[in-house]
């Protein structure tokens with residue numbers, strides 16, 4: 308048995324979790340806790356890095372205490388302390404890394420830095436119905452949009468990615484243009500439910516590019532152009548424009564995911580990252596994949612966006628697979644990019 312404490316602090320959520328690994332079985336989530344800073348950053352319309360770091364400092368140890376108590380474990384029982392090494396905000400990452408390494412040094416236990424995206428990628432293994440390898444992964448977060456062929460832990464082949472903005476960024480920037488505040492994705496998606504997705508013709512960049520790359524930068528310009536054209540009439544059409552924007556993003560994600568499945572011949576799709584919480588995306592992927600006989604796996608809704616459970620899980624899976632060893636070199640660094 309191996310008990311892994313995981314800490315996530317790359318952006319605006321402080322997450323801590325405890326995962327137990329035994330042999331080759333999928334590690335088990337014992338407890339997790341999350342503190343979202345969304346309310347704090349909302350007044351500024353986006354994440355303020357300095358405030359984020361300071362809040363992580365305030366939250367991380369109380370969350371760790373809670374997670375241990377919830378699981379009925381004590382700190383000295385922890386075998387490995389994992390943390391998000393990057394990418395993310397440098398100051399925010401340093402909080403998690405610093406706390407993880409301090410705990411490791413004090414306990415005399417090794418530490419492991421985890422790639423944030425690998426956390427998202429493996430987060431569907433936290434669900435009751437975890438995927439089997441190999442699978443195609445659609446990673447859609449605020450900072451990344453990638454399609455990957457995943458053969459096993461640490462065996463990832465990049466099939467395509469965005470050449471400019473990420474899908475989450477497209478949601479967030481369009482939402483900002485529509486005055487929907489931060490974080491934009493969920494807000495835009497909520498408004499879109501009352502709108503007509505066919506109301507506005509928006510571009511589907513690279514839809515027919517023949518490769519698996521994405522481009523979303525042009526979309527926000529198109530949304531801006533539409534919003535300007537509407538002028539005074541914008542408020543009345545906001546829901547329609549939101550729905551049309553969401554439809555454009557979702558269609559590209561859907562088509563390219565299907566193309567990746569066809570290209571690889573794989574029968575399983577894993578969707579991870581914050582945008583994976585999007586309802587329209589889930590509905591359309593589910594429908595298309597059902598027709599093709601492809602299984603789709605998502606993380607639980609609560610574990611789509613940043614959390615500590617995915618970091619503890621990724622660390623436990625890497626260790627169990629022998630892909631990496633935890634280290635007692637506590638001279639940590641972080642990789643913001």
Ligand code: KG4
Nearest residue numbers: 448449450475492493581582584585612613
């Ligand atoms: O994975 P995540 O929590 O953080 C990063 O690693 O970036 O993803 C955050 C992104 C944001 O851009 C947010 O607007 C988007 O995920 N997001 C959504 C939804 N929930 C979160 N986008 C569309 N629809 C949603 N329901």
Ligand code: ZN
Nearest residue numbers: 427448612613
């Ligand atoms: Zn993330």
